[in-house]
Amino acid sequence: MKRVKVGIASFAHMHAFSYAQVLKEMGNVEIAGFCDLDEARAKRVVEEFKIPRVPTYEALAAQDDLDAVLVTTETIHHVEAALAAMERGKHVIVEKPIATRLDDATRMIDAAARHGVKLFQCYPCRYHPSAQKAKDAIASGEAGDILGITSTNHGRMPDPRDPATAWFTSRQLAGGGAVMDHATHAADLMFWFTGWTPRHVFGIARRLFHGGIDCDDAGMVLVSFENGAAASIDPSWSRPEAYPTWGDLTMVVYGTKMTIWIDMFNQNIDVFSGARGRAAEWRPFGSDANRSMLEHYVRAIADDLPPPVSGGDGLRALKVAILAYESNDKGTHVAW
Amino acid sequence: MNGTKTKLALMGFGFMGRIHARNITSHPDADLVAAFSALESDRAEIERLGARFYSDWRELIADEPADAVVVATPTFTHGEMALAAFDRGLHVFLEKPMERSSDAAARINAAARKKGLSLGLGHVLRFDGEYVAIKEQATSGAVGAKMARCTRRGPPPGWASWFLDEEKSGTVILDLSIHDIDFMCWLAGKPPAWVSAEASPIPSGGKPFFGISHVVLDFGPGDGLELGFAEASWAAASSYPFSTSIEIAGKSGLIACSIPGKHPLETYTASGRVATNAYERDGYYNEIDDFIKSIAGGRPPKVTGEDGLLAVRTCLAALESAKRHETIAMEGFP
Numbered sequence: 001m002k003r004v005k006v007g008i009a010s011f012a013h014m015h016a017f018s019y020a021q022v023l024k025e026m027g028n029v030e031i032a033g034f035c036d037l038d039e040a041r042a043k044r045v046v047e048e049f050k051i052p053r054v055p056t057y058e059a060l061a062a063q064d065d066l067d068a069v070l071v072t073t074e075t076i077h078h079v080e081a082a083l084a085a086m087e088r089g090k091h092v093i094v095e096k097p098i099a100t101r102l103d104d105a106t107r108m109i110d111a112a113a114r115h116g117v118k119l120f121q122c123y124p125c126r127y128h129p130s131a132q133k134a135k136d137a138i139a140s141g142e143a144g145d146i147l148g149i150t151s152t153n154h155g156r157m158p159d160p161r162d163p164a165t166a167w168f169t170s171r172q173l174a175g176g177g178a179v180m181d182h183a184t185h186a187a188d189l190m191f192w193f194t195g196w197t198p199r200h201v202f203g204i205a206r207r208l209f210h211g212g213i214d215c216d217d218a219g220m221v222l223v224s225f226e227n228g229a230a231a232s233i234d235p236s237w238s239r240p241e242a243y244p245t246w247g248d249l250t251m252v253v254y255g256t257k258m259t260i261w262i263d264m265f266n267q268n269i270d271v272f273s274g275a276r277g278r279a280a281e282w283r284p285f286g287s288d289a290n291r292s293m294l295e296h297y298v299r300a301i302a303d304d305l306p307p308p309v310s311g312g313d314g315l316r317a318l319k320v321a322i323l324a325y326e327s328n329d330k331g332t333h334v335a336w
Numbered sequence: 337m338n339g340t341k342t343k344l345a346l347m348g349f350g351f352m353g354r355i356h357a358r359n360i361t362s363h364p365d366a367d368l369v370a371a372f373s374a375l376e377s378d379r380a381e382i383e384r385l386g387a388r389f390y391s392d393w394r395e396l397i398a399d400e401p402a403d404a405v406v407v408a409t410p411t412f413t414h415g416e417m418a419l420a421a422f423d424r425g426l427h428v429f430l431e432k433p434m435e436r437s438s439d440a441a442a443r444i445n446a447a448a449r450k451k452g453l454s455l456g457l458g459h460v461l462r463f464d465g466e467y468v469a470i471k472e473q474a475t476s477g478a479v480g481a482k483m484a485r486c487t488r489r490g491p492p493p494g495w496a497s498w499f500l501d502e503e504k505s506g507t508v509i510l511d512l513s514i515h516d517i518d519f520m521c522w523l524a525g526k527p528p529a530w531v532s533a534e535a536s537p538i539p540s541g542g543k544p545f546f547g548i549s550h551v552v553l554d555f556g557p558g559d560g561l562e563l564g565f566a567e568a569s570w571a572a573a574s575s576y577p578f579s580t581s582i583e584i585a586g587k588s589g590l591i592a593c594s595i596p597g598k599h600p601l602e603t604y605t606a607s608g609r610v611a612t613n614a615y616e617r618d619g620y621y622n623e624i625d626d627f628i629k630s631i632a633g634g635r636p637p638k639v640t641g642e643d644g645l646l647a648v649r650t651c652l653a654a655l656e657s658a659k660r661h662e663t664i665a666m667e668g669f670p
Contacts, residue, residue, distance in 0.1 A: 234485060
């Protein structure tokens with residue numbers, strides 16, 4: 001396979017660290033450099049990954065032989081970092097959600113088309129074996145007609161005092177709170193499984209659990225579809241510190257021939273060490289969806305194939321969250 | 337009652353009727369004196385229980401010297417039977433949902449009040465060990481409860497056709513989700529201010545029928561529960577065990593319980609697995625026990641007619657929301 005050179009635009013999103021590790025371990029990938037506007041974080045990245053730092057997103061993207069830029073900035077800055085790369089003819093792999101606003105997402109999609117580059121959207125849950133098997137059962141018809149879906153993507157609240165996670169609880173930088181952070185994962189899986197088009201979205205986004213933040217930490221999202229079916233997403237940051245793991249992604253898919261129950265992170269061992277005041281901690285093992293996703297994306301770049309998860313997919317999932325907030329403000333269901 | 341046993345008559349001998357028959361006959365302070373079933377084939381089983389068999393419920397109410405009736409017939413028949421029973425001075429226990437419409441439920445409440453008779457309701461979660469423990473924890477301040485999430489899933493009820501007829505059952509929302517909706521209203525200690533829902537039709541062999549529902553209850557700001565969610569489904573595959581779950585998330589923690597869940601005893605044989613609970617009495621026994629004590633002790637049952645009416649109204653608001661794709665305000669909703 002052709003060698004692929006990747007630059008990393010910011011380590012503001014903690015996934016950048018796991019993505020960088022995966023990229024580093026891939027035989028045909030070279031991390032050409034990174035840009036991070038935070039001095040302390042940039043220092044840590046240089047020490048941990050031994051990769052060169054460049055001062056701006058533009059300088060990062062300007063490197064002639066660079067193939068792609070991984071955009072893992074705060075969500076509000078996705079659009080500027082992605083456009084800087086695409087305008088310089090570089091493919092973009094962007095962390096989810098694609099942007100904080102629909103028009104920013106559209107600008108990114110348009111720029112990719114205009115500059116003839118690929119825009120990859122990170123939705124690693126699609127690459128989890130549980131989701132892959134569910135998708136196979138649905139796509140092959142084995143599950144029958146799909147009637148409805150119930151999903152959760154719970155989490156602990158990102159710690160607003162920890163510099164690594166504080167921006168997730170800033171409405172300005174993240175575009176919202178729990179609904180923006182978590183509803184999009186489940187929404188993307190739902191769309192991927194069914195191909196359905198929504199008709200209405202209902203959303204509630206509240207701050208119910210935590211102080212010291214300006215965004216929602218609890219919510220519920222309901223979606224009705226053109227075919228008359230319905231689905232729900234619980235994106236709440238409702239796992240307490242004492243919870244044995246960070247959260248969950250669960251999904252029940254009701255088919256006429258099969259009921260599919262996904263509990264994506266329910267593969268772990270119990271560790272009773274008293275760590276961080278927890279009675280038990282669940283330590284996961286097994287496959288790494290981040291790795292499977294990035295390997296697939298790098299292969300698509302090397303072999304000039306279309307993005308498996310595109311900017312359009314990112315826009316569609318973002319729209320669920322944006323409309324959920326709009327519904328919350330209006331106090332009733334809103335049209336898709 | 338002066339030490340004599342409370343004489344109960346059973347209306348309906350289907351899935352729930354048989355459960356009530358078992359609990360009444362095993363109750364030390366109750367006698368099952370009669371049972372109505374539309375099916376002649378139930379006669380032998382009813383007579384074996386020592387009860388008189390009636391194929392006409394009006395005859396039972398007119399002729400049987402009972403103290404009370406336990407109504408476990410299809411939802412839409414509850415009002416007619418309850419009113420006839422109150423008219424004869426009998427106390428009434430009604431399976432949930434109380435009735436198919438708010439009007440019918442309100443008429444039942446008015447009749448019970450007018451006659452000063454006990455009206456018990458089969459909102460069984462309020463009597464189930466798991467849910468009673470959840471309620472105690474949630475209201476103790478242990479986690480600062482703010483949001484409840486409930487699920488209730490199983491295959492379609494295959495034992496009677498009226499369940500999959502909206503006119504008769506009020507869809508999966510009124511028949512199944514009502515358990516969790518009532519429970520969350522009990523937790524919040526007040527009616528929801530707003531109700532939003534979406535639902536999926538499932539194959540019903542007839543008219544379109546909502547068999548999977550997603551209901552959001554917005555109780556509004558306050559010290560207690562603010563947000564509730566209930567999913568109910570009759571769309572699970574036949575091998576999927578009937579299961580429920582509840583989670584209460586709060587400012588300082590999380591309470592969670594799933595059924596089938598933890599059991600102190602499980603036995604396995606060639607014919608399958610049997611899980612046994614630690615409690616001797618389940619919610620179905622406890623709710624009948626509470627009703628009998630309310631008659632004997634002259635006190636209201638734990639679940640009131642107003643609770644039953646609120647549950648019906650909230651479910652009907654959810655059904656309306658799912659049809660209109662609009663949030664429904666409970667204030668002013670019939």
